[in-house]
Amino acid sequence: MALQINSKYPHFSPIIKLKELQDISKIDEYAAFSGTIRYEVTFDMKDIPDNAVLNLGNVYEVAEVWSNDSHLGAKISPQ
Template sequence: MKEVGGKTAVNYNNGKVHLRLAAGQSVIFVASDAYYPVKADYETTNKIKLNLKNIKLSVANAESYPKFESKQILNKLINVNSVKNFRQFSGNIKYSMQFDLDQVQEGMILDLGKVNEVATVELNGHKLGTKIAYPYEFKDISSYLVAGTNNLEVVVVNNLGINQQDFLSQYMLIKPAGLLGPISLKY
């Protein structure tokens, strides 16, 4: 059995492969006698939890997008549905924040932690891309980082199920919305 980040377990026994994956996680298996050297994500040995500062929260629903409104200052990442006036918000949630970094290492990975649902990321003015499922990681970002203060912008889009509930979905538990973190750098 092999543990990967405490989330994946692989057991190969008598020609059968048994997997245990985290929610939203996937694995690719190649059935071959050939050797394929692959550097797995879990081989990173260092992790820096980012101390976020100046977290600005703004939102845009379908009618107002791309204009973001209702700016609020947060002292930490929280469930947006727990913020007054956003309890049933559906749409785009923008987080603009900063973090300080002493030294840039080669091969750094930005890990957003927990996100509900889709995340688009910009780091120091460079678009890193969009992730729609776990893991919310952006690889090889070292060339976009600076020693000192870095600017990070994350736009999270949640689903309409929070705001527009039908007969059945009105009884569903509403999962936390937005960027929940913790945000870290791995290398």
């Protein structure tokens, strides 16, 4: 995870390693954070399906998905 306040975009803070994806508002030191959060994950897929679904759970504002330097899409949250 990397954080960035709007005036510094697109330059992010150094990466903060998390053991699992989580709501940072539940972490005391980030509870009042307002800005952009970048989550990254690396994984290997042996079998590539013709169709796949990526469930991002609850996203507030905007989510963008990239894979192998290809932009796969963006979604603006209705919340």
